[in-house]
Amino acid sequence: MRAGFRMILESAGDIVVAGEASTGAEAVAAASALRPDVVCMDVQMPDMDGIEATRRIIADPASSPAIVVVTTFDRDDYLFDALAAGATGFLLKNAGPEELVSAVRVAAAGDALLAPEVTRRVIARFAAATPVPSRENPSGGRDGGWHPPSRPSEGFSRDARAEGSTVRPELTDREAEVLRLVAQALSNAEIARRLYIGEATVKTHVSNVLQKLGARDRVAAVVYAHRRGLA
Known part of the structure; x- marks a missing residue:
């Protein structure tokens, strides 16, 4: 999958792939060492999932990449936990090559983006101002997961x-x-x-x-x- 992403992105002409990582911990280390403008982050990875890796990369004051989560799993808990961790984009792996390239460009420009399949769910969740079930707290509530603005x-x-x-x-x-x-x-x-x-x-x-x-x-x-x- 990474090899495919690299080929797609490098073929765009205006994107340089600075590095790759196969685990969450490697992603955190690579982001710190390479200082990329954009990170394409998976969710399910060995030793540290992409949500925690995103959280740690964003917390590093010396590194400020835009993080686009690219995952196979169209799940609300992944979506909202990723946004809460600081991701600026959420894309599904069934997206076409041009969508991946566009997502990286949009993120590099400082814009946020969401896959069309999830945009309405984000708006509805914000508007409803109700707790969202998370992986840590399946029933929702203020002690876990992502919460839309209520204050x-x-x-x-x-x-x-x-x-x-x-x-x-x-x-x-x-x-x-x-x-x-x-x-x-x-x-x-x-x-x-x-x-x-x-x-x-x-x-x-x-x-x-x-x-x-x-x-x-x-x-x-x-x-x-x-x-x-x-x-």
């Missing part, structure tokens, strides 16, 4: 008051338009093409939207858009 400090800032507030940030017409497209899971490049503006301009609009919403990341902004009927 102002989780996902949104206190000023945004994402839960149940009537406060609406003052977005410009263009920012609102960009937010709607972000909520449709479009990348910055796709938004730029749709609106006939530069990708750098899109990044500026997205940054302004996140700041005004008090949103930690694009996922939180997507949730806001769906809650407010903007998507």
Whole structure:
């Protein structure tokens, strides 16, 4: 599988595969030594699973790669535990070669991405604000697993008051338009093409939207858009 991924990514022309790892512990060591921009992480691996490896890589202040979890298992516990650990993307191994290449490019650009199969589940889980069963805590609850934001400090800032507030940030017409497209899971490049503006301009609009919403990341902004009927 790794050999196949390497061939696909290197054939893209603008991607260099810096290294490979066959276990979670090797992945942590390789990330520390090689300082990659993007890590494609499996979940089930010997000696340390990909969720823990992701958590340790993100915790290393000297290394700041974007981590895209690529797994065969379309399971909510893997999905939400990966996001909680700090992954910026979740892709299934049945994705086509062009999707893998696109995922790495999107992650390298600082954007988050989710496989289309799981995007709606993430939005629904955030919006419901209910506990998600995890591998450590199958019944859910606040003592284990991933939890959607239920307090102002989780996902949104206190000023945004994402839960149940009537406060609406003052977005410009263009920012609102960009937010709607972000909520449709479009990348910055796709938004730029749709609106006939530069990708750098899109990044500026997205940054302004996140700041005004008090949103930690694009996922939180997507949730806001769906809650407010903007998507």
